[in-house]
Amino acid sequence: MATPRKKIPCEISIDDPISSDTESELELGEDEDELELNFSGTLTFNSPSGEELAKTPQVTAIDTGYVRPCDLNTQSNNTGRYRHSGKIHTERTNFEIISAKTVGDGHSKYVAYTVAVVRSIGADSSQALIERRYSEFYTLNQSLRKKFPELMQNIAFPRKTITGNFKLQTIAERSRAFEQYLSHIFTFEDVRTSPEFEDFFYNRDLQVAYKYLCVGEYQEAIPVLQNALHLEEKLLGETHPNVIETLSALVVAYCHIDSDAHAHSYAKAALDSIIDDSDDDVESNVFLVPLLRTAIGICWRIGKDKRHLEMRLSRNVKDVFDAESRPALKELVLRRFMSHTPPPT
Structure with missing residues (x-):
């Protein structure tokens, strides 16, 4: 059964509803004072009932704690072995956009989406989090379509728009679309083991660590x-x-x-x-x-x-x-x- 969606409140400030041609960024011109709209709203994801929502833990930071501590002197019951293919049950890996926020970057703004990766298997209920903007999703999609045209031809991706990128409805629709997009491409082993996919999720951390x-x-x-x-x-x-x-x-x-x-x-x-x-x-x-x-x-x-x-x-x-x-x-x-x-x- 699919993981219940969450309803997560988030404050979103919008200074200008008109974006630049780069889609996820907002370029402010000399007359920027003429357009100043500030409001807050709630990003909704087909929420469960209030009682169920109260039981849902709130994510406040990236959990970097290790979840497999064990003793070298204890004989392990783990039957997992070194498998070069690294195959896993893709249907048990879920992607959820748990929050979205506008971020200012000099004279531009963009929406940052927080993606939670959860494996619904055994006792694993923890979330691994990354934060990505539309342009990064777009770059991933373009790279994968170029490398795997046949696999990607029927996979939908939220299109670019000239205006309205910071509207609550647009952000909510894109969030749901990104969840579906990641879940879909993850089912293809060639895609999820590709450098493009790895770069999007964890290679940048490995580069910094190196x-x-x-x-x-x-x-x-x-x-x-x-x-x-x-x-x-x-x-x-x-x-x-x-x-x-x-x-x-x-x-x-x-x-x-x-x-x-x-x-x-x-x-x-x-x-x-x-x-x-x-x-x-x-x-x-x-x-x-x-x-x-x-x-x-x-x-x-x-x-x-x-x-x-x-x-x-x-x-x-x-x-x-x-x-x-x-x-x-x-x-x-x-x-x-x-x-x-x-x-x-």
């Missing part, structure tokens, strides 16, 4: 990596290779700020998602051995039993020289980000 990691600003990189991880887990599934790479980056960051307890949890999650190299029917993950070596060091520092990790390491390397010849986890993480993001400026 810059922080390269200059040793690990504390600053952590919340950005956590937000990217939250989105990746919703959109790709918890055992996808990209998720494992981001988990590894968080292990590196927490180790460098001497927060072994957090590094311990993220290392456990990453290792639970990787199958051993000794299983010939599954593709090897290059992060496995470096993660095991790092996890063993963490357990040694915090006094945890590391014997099961040492046994797993011995099963996946030929000898001590083989283990030591593998790149360190930090080197692998930086190499991964260098291959997926532009160099820092």
